[in-house]
Amino acid sequence: MRKAVLLLFVFFILISCRSLKNHNEQITKLHDVIDLHEDIDKVYSQLKRHHPKLYQYTSKEVLDFKFDSLKRTIITPINSREFYKKLAPVISQVKQGHISLSSANKWYTKKERKQLLKKKFEFYALDFEYLENKLWVKNTRGKDSTMVGSEVVKIEEDLVSDLIDLYKTRFSSDGYNTTLHNRYVGRHFSNFYYKDKGFVDSLRVTFKKKDSLFIKTFRRLKKKEKPKKQDSTKTKKRIKLTSEEKKANRLASKKKRKFNRKHGFIKKNKEYTRNFGFVKKAKDVAYMKLRSFTNGSYKKFYKESFAKLDSAKTKYLILDLRDNGGGRIAEIDYLYSYLTKDKYKFIEDSEVNSRVPFLKFLMSNTTPNSLKILSGIVSPIIIVQNLIRTRKQDGKLYYRFRQTKVRTPRPLHFAGHIYVLINGNSFSASSLISTHLKATKRATFVGEETGGAYNGTVAGIYKIYELPNTKLKIRMGMMQVEAPQKQNPDGYGVKPDIEILPTVNDRNLKRDSELEWVLNDIKEKR
Structure with a gap:
């Protein structure tokens, strides 16, 4: 055996x-x-x-x-x-x-991956932003902060302006929108460069700051090893904790884990997906920053946040959806139930190309064989569920989500004035909830046109298909997800009532011009 x-x-x-x-x-x-x-x-x-x-x-x-x-x-x-x-x-x-x-990337052996994990590429510690037709270092997760606020001029022998123009042709927004291109290409520049050039061990980058050029070479360096735990037998004895202290530590750890799940902790950036608080300790103005609708347990966060708004009798809510790339339909539907004052239908039935879309999604050529076997075993259940939820009308197929039912606002829904901050990186689900708030005139929008379309987008579930010869993989949405409201012409995002575009000077002064406008408007209303 x-x-x-x-x-x-x-x-x-x-x-x-x-x-x-x-x-x-x-x-x-x-x-x-x-x-x-x-x-x-x-x-x-x-x-x-x-x-x-x-x-x-x-x-x-x-x-x-x-x-x-x-x-x-x-x-x-x-x-x-x-x-x-x-x-x-x-x-x-x-x-x-x-x-x-x-792009097609090399696969590594387990030994090679282990060695790569021991190193970090300094270039990937930089966060970029594309403003005023130039690429800027917005932030750094490394120790060297002197590059923040610098313009990236060249990488090796390539002009960054040429690279940006090239990378913009390799992805699209929904429809004819252009704001996504500038925001997305800046935020994901490192990823575009990797797809273009592949794996590198060093990069020679030319920066410009205050009319002065300087060059920095980024390398793949060994990570600093964590200090080994000292042997307690060779050092002074460890202090013994009482049972009450151990219990208190366990409870504190459990509380921290719950907090992280509720707010959606992002380990890489050491920040939270969901954030809520009152502005300058003034209970009549609240600020909610949502970086995405993807991770963590969201229901408790919204329940607690809107309970606080109700208790404080808050008059103004600032909902920040800038750089929110979207996520779960269930989460934005749940959030909207706290923002609306009237009955609503969140989405229409989704147009699809198959009566069994979920089975098509699971049986792609990129799906692991183990999952295919499991999908085959439970396929009768999947097929029945898909057939029940799929209908044909006017020669087209439609899939019905739970969010197509007419719903009522939550008892503690917010009744005050809402401001929504948006930009070109407000995409997918964040554009969908913005469509509702815009169409019902429920909020004042400040910033720039969203990258996601007002009239909906093809997402829901995704087919990932690997090309047989080149091994490139294409990902495509399989369901048209849209709100009942529509605008004409089609192919554009949710547009702001007050258009404010951030500038390089704003970033250098650490000034949030969009938020500043909202606070001034609230001040005038008071």
Whole structure:
């Protein structure tokens, strides 16, 4: 028995090593033109099969021409990374922000990953922002803060302005919106550079600050090892805690864990997803900053926050959705029930391309085999549930979420005046809840047009498909998620009532111009 288990283990190790080797060879080799054309046909075929609004913003004739033109331009063999650079701009012409294409990256052995984890790349400690057509260092998670406020001029021999223009062609917002491009390309610049150039051990970057140029080389350095715990037998004896003290420590740890779950602790940045407080200890003005609708247990946070608003008889609520990329429909529906004064229907039935969308989502070629087996076992339940919730109308299929039911506001809903801060990075779910607040004239919007469309977006669940030859992966939404309200023309975001764009000078002075305007407006209303 032991020998059989050992042989099985060795077999899986050999298969895994072989798979890793094959993948790395596949993405680095030059692919035949016929194979590249096959991948182009495959990706377009997948989009036609699963995306319910493929031709919403770009006509079929134009998209057909774009994909055919791409095939005509590829006349010599290229590797997977170069193919990504050609394919991504064509896919972006669909103009659906939830479609994304990943570059082909090397796989590493367990030993290699372990060694990489022992190092950190200094460049990744920088946070960027794109303002006034320039890339700036907004923040650093490293010890060197002197670069904050510096303009990034060159990386190696590439002008950053050229890189920005190039990267903007490789993704899209919903429809014809442009504000997402400037915000998103700045916030995710490091990721775009990695997809473009691949793994590097060092980068020579040219900065500009106060009309002076300086160069800094970023390296992949070993992380500082944590000091080893001292042997208690060789040092003075550890102080014994009483049972009451141990109990108090356990309760404190438990309380901290609950707080982190409720507020959605982000370990990487050491900050919280959900934040709430009163402005300058004035109970009539409250500020709620929501970085996303993705992590943590949200219900208790909103229950407690709106109970405080009710108790303090707060008149003004500032809801900050800037740089909120979206998340769960259930969470924004729950939040909206505390913001509205009237009965509401949060979303319409979602248009889909299949009667069993969740089974299609689970049975992708990127789904692990173990999950496919499990999905196969429970598929009868999934199919029945999908068929019950799917209906056909006017030749189209629609899937019904729980949030399509008419609901009433929460008993402790906020009745005062709401201000919503938005920008180009307000996307997906944050745009959806903004649509409701805008359409019902429930709030005053300050900032810039959201990156997500007013009339909805294709998201919900995602199909991730790996191209057979180049191994690039495309992710696409499978459900049209939209509020009952619509605007004309289609293809634009929720626009602010008061447009305020941040400037470089604002950042240097650590001034929040949008929030400042709101506080001044409240002061006048008082």
